Every structure is written in structure tokens, then in C-alpha cells.
Amino acid sequence: MTIPVFLGLPLHIWGGILIFLLILLQVAGGMKFIKIPFIWHKRVALLIVFLGLLHAAAGMALWFGWTYIK
Numbered sequence: 160m161t162i163p164v165f166l167g168l169p170l171h172i173w174g175g176i177l178i179f180l181l182i183l184l185q186v187a188g189g190m191k192f193i194k195i196p197f198i199w200h201k202r203v204a205l206l207i208v209f210l211g212l213l214h215a216a217a218g219m220a221l222w223f224g225w226t227y228i229k
């Protein structure tokens with residue numbers, strides 16, 4: 160399985176940007192800078208963990224040469 164490129168960047172890099180934005184949202188919600196229902200604090204936490212695992216798997220697969228960017 161290869162990693163596709165969208166708008167000039169590999170998919171896992173877009174994923175990393177999304178994870179970064181979700182962490183900012185999570186911290187802003189947790190510290191009550193913005194008002195977010197608590198159920199969303201839990202859902203976004205799960206999403207961050209899930210996307211983070213995929214992001215790490217893509218990074219490791221590239222590092223070890225098990226996949227490449229196409």
C-alpha cells in the first residue's frame with residue numbers, strides 16, 4: 160500500500176496537520192476557552208488517539224521502507 164499525495168502533500172502529513180488542530184481544539188475545550196459539550200471532549204480524544212496511531216504507523220512504515228509516497 161502506497162501513501163497518496165493530495166494538493167502537493169502526502170496524506171499522512173495532512174493527517175498530522177489535522178491532529179495538531181484537533182489537539183488545539185481539545186486543549187481549548189478542556190480549559191474552557193471555548194464551550195464544547197463534554198461528550199465531544201471524549202469523542203475528540205478518541206479521534207486524536209486513533210489518527211495518531213495511523214500517523215505513527217505511516218511514519219514508521221516510510222522510515223523502515225515498507226511503503227513509499229506515490
Ligand code: HEM
Pocket residue numbers: 182185186187188189190191200201203204205207208
Ligand atoms: C487527547 C486527549 C485529551 C487532551 C489533550 C485533553 C486536554 C484537556 C485539558 C488541557 C484540560 C484542562 C485541564 C485544566 O484546566 O487543568 C482538560 C480538562 C478535562 N478533561 Fe481532557 N483532554 C483529553 C482527553 C480527555 C479524556 C479522554 C477525558 C475523559 C474521558 C477527559 C476529561 C477531562 C475532564 C473531566 C476535564 C475537566 C473539565 C472541567 O474542568 O470541567 N479528557 N482536558
